Amino acid sequence: MITRVDTDVEKDEMSGSTRGAALGLTGLVKRYEDSVAVDDVSLEIPAGEFVTLLGPSGSGKTTTLNMIAGFTQADEGQIQLDGKAIDRVPAHKRNIGVVFQHYALFPHMTVEDNVAFPLKRRRMAKAERATRIDEVLDLVRMKDFVKRYPRQLSGGQQQRVALARALVFNPRLLLMDEPLGALDKKLREWLQLEFKRIHQELGITFVYVTHDQEEALVLSDRIAVFNHGKIEQVGTATELYERPETLFVAEFVGESNCFKGRYRRDGDLGIIASEQFELRGPAAHGGDDPNAVLVVRPERVNIRRDGISPSNGANILQGTVKQVIYLGSARKTEVVLSDGRELVVRESASVGTGPAAGQPVEVFWAPDDSVLLTGGASVGPDLDQLANEVK
Amino acid sequence: MNGLKARRPRTGAAGVLLRIFGGVMVIWLLAPILVVIPLSFTGKQSFEFPPTTWSTEWYHQLFTAPEWVEALTHSVVIALLVVVLAGVLGTACAIGLDRGVLPGKAVVRGLVLSPIIVPVVIVAVGVYLVFLPWRLAGHELGFVLAHTALAIPFVVISVSTSLAGFDRRLEQAAASLGASPWSTFLRVTLPAIGPGIFAGAVLAFITSFDEVVTALFLSTPTMKTLPVQMFQTINNVDPTIAAASTLVLAGTAAIMLLVLIFNRNVRSGS
Numbered sequence: 001m002i003t004r005v006d007t008d009v010e011k012d013e014m015s016g017s018t019r020g021a022a023l024g025l026t027g028l029v030k031r032y033e034d035s036v037a038v039d040d041v042s043l044e045i046p047a048g049e050f051v052t053l054l055g056p057s058g059s060g061k062t063t064t065l066n067m068i069a070g071f072t073q074a075d076e077g078q079i080q081l082d083g084k085a086i087d088r089v090p091a092h093k094r095n096i097g098v099v100f101q102h103y104a105l106f107p108h109m110t111v112e113d114n115v116a117f118p119l120k121r122r123r124m125a126k127a128e129r130a131t132r133i134d135e136v137l138d139l140v141r142m143k144d145f146v147k148r149y150p151r152q153l154s155g156g157q158q159q160r161v162a163l164a165r166a167l168v169f170n171p172r173l174l175l176m177d178e179p180l181g182a183l184d185k186k187l188r189e190w191l192q193l194e195f196k197r198i199h200q201e202l203g204i205t206f207v208y209v210t211h212d213q214e215e216a217l218v219l220s221d222r223i224a225v226f227n228h229g230k231i232e233q234v235g236t237a238t239e240l241y242e243r244p245e246t247l248f249v250a251e252f253v254g255e256s257n258c259f260k261g262r263y264r265r266d267g268d269l270g271i272i273a274s275e276q277f278e279l280r281g282p283a284a285h286g287g288d289d290p291n292a293v294l295v296v297r298p299e300r301v302n303i304r305r306d307g308i309s310p311s312n313g314a315n316i317l318q319g320t321v322k323q324v325i326y327l328g329s330a331r332k333t334e335v336v337l338s339d340g341r342e343l344v345v346r347e348s349a350s351v352g353t354g355p356a357a358g359q360p361v362e363v364f365w366a367p368d369d370s371v372l373l374t375g376g377a378s379v380g381p382d383l384d385q386l387a388n389e390v391k
Numbered sequence: 392m393n394g395l396k397a398r399r400p401r402t403g404a405a406g407v408l409l410r411i412f413g414g415v416m417v418i419w420l421l422a423p424i425l426v427v428i429p430l431s432f433t434g435k436q437s438f439e440f441p442p443t444t445w446s447t448e449w450y451h452q453l454f455t456a457p458e459w460v461e462a463l464t465h466s467v468v469i470a471l472l473v474v475v476l477a478g479v480l481g482t483a484c485a486i487g488l489d490r491g492v493l494p495g496k497a498v499v500r501g502l503v504l505s506p507i508i509v510p511v512v513i514v515a516v517g518v519y520l521v522f523l524p525w526r527l528a529g530h531e532l533g534f535v536l537a538h539t540a541l542a543i544p545f546v547v548i549s550v551s552t553s554l555a556g557f558d559r560r561l562e563q564a565a566a567s568l569g570a571s572p573w574s575t576f577l578r579v580t581l582p583a584i585g586p587g588i589f590a591g592a593v594l595a596f597i598t599s600f601d602e603v604v605t606a607l608f609l610s611t612p613t614m615k616t617l618p619v620q621m622f623q624t625i626n627n628v629d630p631t632i633a634a635a636s637t638l639v640l641a642g643t644a645a646i647m648l649l650v651l652i653f654n655r656n657v658r659s660g661s
Contacts (some may be wrong), residue, residue: 017534069563069567070566070568071563071567091563091566091567092565092566092567092569092570092571092572092575093569094567095569096567097562097567098563099562100563100564102558102560104558104560104561104563104564105563105564106564106565106578106579106582108582108583108584116569117565117570117578118569121569122569123573148624162564165568166567166568169569195571242534281444360650364635388445
């Protein structure tokens, strides 16, 4: 099966040894009447990479995808596919596969006819077409449904047919716009693994749009976090999670505890201070900053008890347990600190029993387990917008 | 539970009253129309009702007398040309109003739909006065143009409704799969709005076929449509008019039946 695809790709005059195409976005700008949807977006995606554009709705990720697909014309900037500018190439000549949130299968055609559509547009001979359709439906495991109409299929099945249709003509770049947005959680998780498997089998470049940070973490080689039409940070899941460069990234990707205060450098360490606290973290890049933030992930914070105690130099805070939430694999403890601020601790559920609500506790973490953000990086996300987005 | 109850046929006094009322309404609406059927089979040259003797004389008359045959032919030819013209123009107009970026779209829509609102007699006078010097009065083309203007609104409304329910992303999908804009229109958009165009075309046919006001203005002794011929014979006692009415009735019923069957097939997808 895999070797079959390989030979087909080569036959389709695909250049070089790579099966995927490299994509380059340079200074893309898209303006609408009174707003800027995409504001100077640049991104280099090497051939064969799985990149996710992650961000809340209205952050410009879908507009960016539409510009790559050719559905929307950029006002400024350039899009390059394998080094060649494609800005003036109309959508139907770009040879880029696109998968939509609501599948966009042609309702008056069977599964077979839907998948045959791009091949007929390319005037592929009938026998060859049949082989190719067979292969690609096998790839998405929908071989038994060729004669069905889209409305006779479940959402997950429709999306797999849509994926087959977008892959059947051997595109070297596949764009996916919230493809799992309309599906329930179980199906979503299963299809995520399918996408990963197919990406690995085909080796083509995937650009995936989602507002679901968990999905982005599971799927991607790299993630570009979008906010207000700009890319806040590009990096692997680990980089974004462990070393967020902006408060927006810290709060959008995973959960975090944030402490705002004045920053100053102290040798190898950075100090962030306010009237209520003084905390140590790794030194930040810039100089002193009155509007800095220290970010620490909930699982990096410990609750002091027998056998778990802070080492020298740890940040230690006093508080009272507000409530304990049992999550199956983990346990989340919400602590009200002495200054009224709240902090979340996440522990493995297998680590003994935690303190109960109302008990006084001491929480601590090592300075290296936190991130210090200074300069413009400390501007957080619009919380109302996030509340709408992260359901 | 309540929903199920409400769907059960009503019984008791209220139910009986409802049935009687319904029955009366049906008779009241249909009786005047259905009278023409027995009348068309009368054996005498009179409008006596109910007829006392029977014959198919008037159907023979309808299909052999030159003035009736010509009128019928004119009506069918004109209506078919109107279907084509109004179908194409109305569909194009609906698409333009749906996708176009032209300013003042609301005004254009209003103008296109105005023939439905403006009294037909005014349209007829206007058309007559314009067509007369152009020598289109009494000409088949004149009828076609006038009827097309009257029929376009029905096509526009019907196709606009189809377009409103059409997912534009299907067109983006087609483009991403390599279909040119024209190919996308033919293979994706047209099949999706096809039922709307078909319904509009049927309405256009009927609009033209039974239009009498502008036709009266535009007709000449040698160039008239079936409704005009019927209208002008009403003063003579000629039951051929009943035969013509029955024919139109049967034709309209057949078309509506066709639409019903077509719509059912579209919905079930077979």
